[in-house]
Amino acid sequence: MSEITTKYIFVTGGVLSSLGKGITAASVGTLLKHTGQRVGVLKLDPYINVDPGTMSPLEHGEVFVTKDGAETDLDLGHYERFLDTSLTQNNNFTTGLVYKTVIENERKGKYLGKTIQVVPHIVNEIKERIIRAGEGKDILIVELGGTTGDIEGLPFLETIRQMKHELGKTKVMNIHVTLLPYIKAAGELKTKPTQHSVQELRRIGIAPHMLVLRAEVPVSAEIKRKIAYSCDVEEDSVIVAEDASTIYQVPLNFLRQDMLTPICKQLELETCEPKMDEWSDLVHKIIMPSDEMKIAFVGKYLDLKESYKSLTEALIHAGAHLDSRVNIKWVDSEKIEEDGAQKFLNDCDGILVAGGFGERGIEGKIQAIQYAREEKIPFLGICLGMQLSMVEFARNVLKLEDANSVEFNENTSDPLIYLIDEFIDASGSKQVRTKTSPMGGTMRLGEYECETKEGSNLRAAYDAPMIFERHRHRYEANPKYREALEANGMDITGESHGLIEAVEVVDHPWFLGVQFHPEFTSRLQNVNPSILAFVDASLKHKNIDA
Secondary structure, eight states, X not given: OTTOOOEEEXXXXXXXXOSSXXXXXXXXXXXXXXXXXXXXXXXXXXXXXXXXXXXXXXXXXXXXXXXXXXXXXXXXXXXXXHHTOOOOGGGEEEHHHHHHHHHHHHHTTTTTTOOOOIIIIIHHHHHHHHHHHTTTOSEEEEEEOSOTXXXXXXXXXXXXXXXXXXXXXXXXXXXXXXXXXXXXXTTXXXXXXXXXXXXXXXXXXXXXXXXXXXXXXXXXXXXXXXXXXXXXXXXXXXXXEEOOXXXXXXXXXXXXXXXXXXXXXXXXXXXXXXXXXXXXXXXXXXXXXXXXXXXXXXXXXXXXXXXXXXXXXXXXXXXXHTTEEEEEEEEEHHHHHHHOSHHHHTTOSEEEEOOOOSSTTHHHHHHHHHHHHHTTOOEEEETHHHHHHHHHHHHHTSOOTTEEETTTOTTOSEEEEEOOSEEEOTTSOEEEOOTTSOGGGTSEXXXXXXXXXXXXXXXXXXXXXXXEEEEEESOEEOGGGHHHHXXXXXXXXXXXXXXXXXXXXXXXXXXXXXXXXXXXXXXXXXXOHHHHHHHHHHHHHHHHHO
């Protein structure tokens, strides 16, 4: 491995999950990128699923889609939003994918009849994938999901241990994120969980160079010193990650603690002064904006808002660029079915209908779209939200009472949304899908081009005749109804190789439905144009009414 020039920062976590390893990794990457380093990121997921594509949002949160069509962990969304970069399938892999590859290689005879074992075969496959993800980068930040000591994560930790020896100590750094709980009754922060977590990591053969302490309250210098001594870590390498007003404040909090100095020392990096002025200005506008508005977010996975993570973050980005706080009013579409749209939507400045799968709550979403259209409230429909806007228009304007998607009614006499048998995927290959095809392999996934219509909201938002956005869906808008829709006031304003990508209602201040997922390409420093235009229209609607 002597020819490898990339340096690696491994981020692990202890005590429990959901400590913020992804935000920590993204924040470290952001600081290093703003020093001029070429930074890559990689998420290692220890679960046995090949990818999270078929996992329930309630189980795993949002499935994030990369530009090349990989269905990945939601932490890749954090990485893209923080680093303002586009990642690929090489930036996320699971235990399931590693074992699948090794077993397929064994069946092909690539191991020459050897007995296949975790060490070296599984570990070597993990190592090769890590190295591949770091090609062309100065630094690769690698986050390991789960908790130190989990049986699923042991092959990954063994890989990290080996890479330190093979690459040398100045090319590998280990950052360990751990919990510093505050016991309210005792009025104390407890250091034992951190000490035990570090002991477990050391037992596996990895000594952390830096500790990031998740805490709900300020941490004194005395406690930091105690942890540094008990865990054999330099004092300036004990960093506190207190709860922040916004996740985008975390890199600034790390910078204030001079986090980069020990990182640059360990990896022998020359530049340690990031230029964070623009970032700081945007964070200030998130925390202390000059204006505010209310957006109705109509969905059905509201028990776990993580399932809409990219979209809620994109609204924050748009608000920051408009110096306005976007207050989200979560509206369960099933409750609209019970009590009507006006009860939930009459105090909102904009209405957003998000994507999703399954029949539950569909009629409530259609009622929300009808309310937005008739009451002239700025509206953005994403993926299923666009499809249902066409169904709503067909039912209530074209008077096609049975209009529906074949996803919800296979026998509808007016299938506004249907399942096409063949399409060209993002790589240019022909794909075939039917209603019996397995879900994981039949969706239109990844980045596709879209032609925008001159004079449309879509063209105005992007200011470009051709745009590129990401998709994650199975069903398509039926072009059979195009003539009738356009004759009655619903324009097709975006197309991709004959497929309908965007629709707008002509007699409306701002109404846009898009088949793609604009939230997947929104970043703090580079907000998605269609979401920015929607939030801007909502802000103007609010100020007109005021």
